[in-house]
Amino acid sequence: MINILEKLKDSALTGRGGGCFNTAEKWSLVKLSEGVEKYVICNASEGEPGVKKDRYILEHHAGRVIDGMKIAMDFLGASPGIVYLNPDYYFKFKDRLKKIIGPTPIKVFNKPRQAGYCGGEETSALNTIEGKRTEPRFRPPYPPTSGLYGCPTLVNNVETLYAVSLIARNEYKKKRFYTLSGDIIKDGVYEFPESWTIETVLKETNNWPNFEFFVQVGGDASGEILNHDQLKQEVTGSASIRVYSVIKYDPITLIKGWIDFFASESCGKCTPCREGTYRLHEILNNKEPDWEMFARILDTLSDTSFCGLGCSVPNAVRSYVRNVLNNSHESISNIRL
Numbered sequence: 399m400i401n402i403l404e405k406l407k408d409s410a411l412t413g414r415g416g417g418c419f420n421t422a423e424k425w426s427l428v429k430l431s432e433g434v435e436k437y438v439i440c441n442a443s444e445g446e447p448g449v450k451k452d453r454y455i456l457e458h459h460a461g462r463v464i465d466g467m468k469i470a471m472d473f474l475g476a477s478p479g480i481v482y483l484n485p486d487y488y489f490k491f492k493d494r495l496k497k498i499i500g501p502t503p504i505k506v507f508n509k510p511r512q513a514g515y516c517g518g519e520e521t522s523a524l525n526t527i528e529g530k531r532t533e534p535r536f537r538p539p540y541p542p543t544s545g546l547y548g549c550p551t552l553v554n555n556v557e558t559l560y561a562v563s564l565i566a567r568n569e570y571k572k573k574r575f576y577t578l579s580g581d582i583i584k585d586g587v588y589e590f591p592e593s594w595t596i597e598t599v600l601k602e603t604n605n606w607p608n609f610e611f612f613v614q615v616g617g618d619a620s621g622e623i624l625n626h627d628q629l630k631q632e633v634t635g636s637a638s639i640r641v642y643s644v645i646k647y648d649p650i651t652l653i654k655g656w657i658d659f660f661a662s663e664s665c666g667k668c669t670p671c672r673e674g675t676y677r678l679h680e681i682l683n684n685k686e687p688d689w690e691m692f693a694r695i696l697d698t699l700s701d702t703s704f705c706g707l708g709c710s711v712p713n714a715v716r717s718y719v720r721n722v723l724n725n726s727h728e729s730i731s732n733i734r735l
């Protein structure tokens with residue numbers, strides 16, 4: 399597979415797990431790094447609410463994903479490969495995956511349930527596979543130079559490896575998978591050109607609402623909230639789109655849902671996230687929430703959290719206040735953005 403790196407460069411493929419890092423660049427870093435061993439990990443831990451594309455791909459295109467792993471292992475001289483699955487996917491897909499894998503040195507790893515959402519972050523995944531506590535590592539060094547057991551490691555998302563297989567076989571059409579959910583008729587996972595706008599995706603699937611609505615893009619917890627006038631743009635992150643009917647949702651209940659998710663999924667390693675998400679939860683349960691304090695904790699989370707989970711806590715709340723509430727809810731709209 400001599401020219402796979404050139405093909406990846408030409409495709410401009412970026413990671414489909416949400417990080418959007420250039421795939422060819424990541425592969426080059428692993429290739430150039432020296433190590434006794436090298437590893438390839440397929441990250442199938444998909445844990446954010448509202449994102450179901452990896453599950454869909456494993457169900458319908460598992461052969462492609464394993465093919466992408468084999469191409470990566472050949473190119474990098476890496477072995478073994480590891481498919482890192484969340485427990486639900488492990489029980490659903492392990493037998494089929496093992497059959498497809500055959501004698502190739504690829505292991506199927508069952509992520510412990512308690513590893514949760516945080517266990518999907520790539521350095522947390524490395525710790526979990528090594529049998530250590532599930533928490534992110536300090537970076538640098540990054541996994542391409544020092545990953546599993548300190549060796550150069552390629553961690554790619556399920557959809558990224560699916561795309562690698564298509565690129566290697568000259569079948570890639572610059573498409574990606576979109577998970578649609580919420581107040582729509584035809585929810586599910588769709589494959590469309592990556593250049594399509596959110597508006598186009600909703601219209602082409604006959605899901606454009608005839609009521610007042612807003613959407614959350616890139617995960618139902620960390621995704622950004624956009625109003626219906628902001629949808630002439632491409633999706634971000636893991637490419638999920640959730641539609642909310644404006645009249646159906648009370649702002650406090652919505653914000654509580656986002657905050658409580660992060661409070662329960664915080665790994666507890668760093669104080670801003672461990673204490674901050676708990677305090678945000680506490681404030682929201684007061685009869686008269688202290689929004690000034692709430693805003694200050696959000697700032698602390700985005701500025702000082704150890705990993706992306708803590709940094710992304712404010713995304714949904716801030717964008718909801720800015721793009722949807724827009725002064726319509728007097729006290730919450732005072733949140734400093």
Ligand code: SF4
Binds near residue numbers: 663666
């Ligand atoms: S921000 Fe801190 S506590 Fe939260 S998940 Fe990351 S390391 Fe763990």
